[in-house]
Amino acid sequence: MRRGRSDRTTLFDVAKKAGVSPITVSRVLREPGKVSPELRGRILELIEVMGYVPDQAARALASKHNSTFGVLISAMTNPAFISFMRGIEERVRDTDFRVQYANTHYCVEEEKRQVRLLLSQNTAGIILAGMEGLEQVAELLKQATCPVVQVVDVNLESVGASVSIDHTEAAATATEYLLKCGYRRIAFFGGTSDERGRRRSLGYSRVMKKAGLFQESLIYSENNISAPAGVHLLHAALQEHPDLDAVLCQIDELALGVLFEAQRIGKRVPEDFGICGYNDLQFAAITQPPLTTIRVPLFEMGYRAADLVIRDACGQTKTRSVVNMGFELIARGTTRPPRAVE
Known part of the structure; x- marks a missing residue:
């Protein structure tokens, strides 16, 4: 028989079974490094056995955000963006945050629509790896109460932080x-x-x-x-x-x-x-x-952008920095050696 919402296993149920406070169970999920390995393992095993699933809606109501941040990508099939997204996923791993991707297809109107949607969802943050309609999107982002990170070019004026290259x-x-x-x-x-x-x-x-x-x-x-x-x-x-x-x-x-x-x-x-x-x-x-x-350090840019959002969302720092990740010319076989200066 399907269990109703009132029959759902709660964090308090897990805490009672484990003989610890609800705060300890919450810490295991949010900051596992602050709980001893033995206790952490026992609580995680109980969570698995009891089928406890965190109530994300309740979390969102109790906090300033819904633990999900949006990433706007111009083209999901672009291998450069795939490397960038791998960096984001690496930083998000082992945290309570989740990522919601949106493909804007280099379309200004779609980018604006996605930004509006994210802002209406109490999002934890926004990473813009597209930003085709710079002025229009910037006006929308000025209304954001969440951290915003722009990943286009370090010289562009940003509402929040900028992580990119020149x-x-x-x-x-x-x-x-x-x-x-x-x-x-x-x-x-x-x-x-x-x-x-x-x-x-x-x-x-x-x-x-x-x-x-x-x-x-x-x-x-x-x-x-x-x-x-x-x-x-x-x-x-x-x-x-x-x-x-x-x-x-x-x-x-x-x-x-x-x-x-x-x-x-x-x-x-x-x-x-x-x-x-x-x-x-x-x-x-x-x-x-x-x-x-x-x-271009694509993976590192994704990791750094996600790190800025997470730190800001957790109240550790504010995303107002401009981070120039730099670039490197890699000379290989499709070009002749440089000519000596006479």
Whole structure:
């Protein structure tokens, strides 16, 4: 027979059976490190045997939040976001917090809708790894009483904290490196529908203008930034610019497609044609030749963002900091060695 709500095993039932106070049982669930291993094991065994399930609704009423924080992602299938989410999950593990993900599909209206929904749910915090409608979303977030962490770019003004890198500077560093390797007709492949793409394009353009080599037609935009898109973009770029000798790609997947197409048409990489990716995903080190790229600490960014939310929600610190996680240029086989300065 199905048990009614009134028959549900409570925290007090577990405490009585264990011969301890309800506070001790609660501590085992919330702060297990503060309870001796022997007592903790006995209480956890009773919780399992008695079928005790914490009442999250009651917790939410008794606290300032519902122990769940929302994470807004622009594209769940993007491997970069998957690494970021792994970092979040690692930090949340062994805590009472849960994560609610929302896929905004690079859509401003969907992002706004999800933020409104989270704010109406007494959420423990919000992590924005998309933030496509910067001004509109910022206005909504000013109403938030929960911690907010932005993961887009450290230079963007944030309602709460910011955990990211300087994407403009990272792309500028990559472009400068391609120039040092002797490449001159360098294209940029990416998507300008999201803020990261726009800022990477700005970094590329800044360096190319300084070198006197900038040409607007060398910037190619594609909403579906994937390996097949890289194939398509290189084909189109070479039709318009046969003397193209290098490409900076917004993400590694694009660079992978560019590499495949360059090899298919007989381009010698890196002797005649250079390729630089972005993110340093797992496959970048094992392509043939291995991919030169910008390494972004995606896992660490997810971990740090979740840590800020959890600490703030627990009253330990306030999320008003700007954390620049930094980046690193990883030089591999898809680019020539830098030329010696004469």
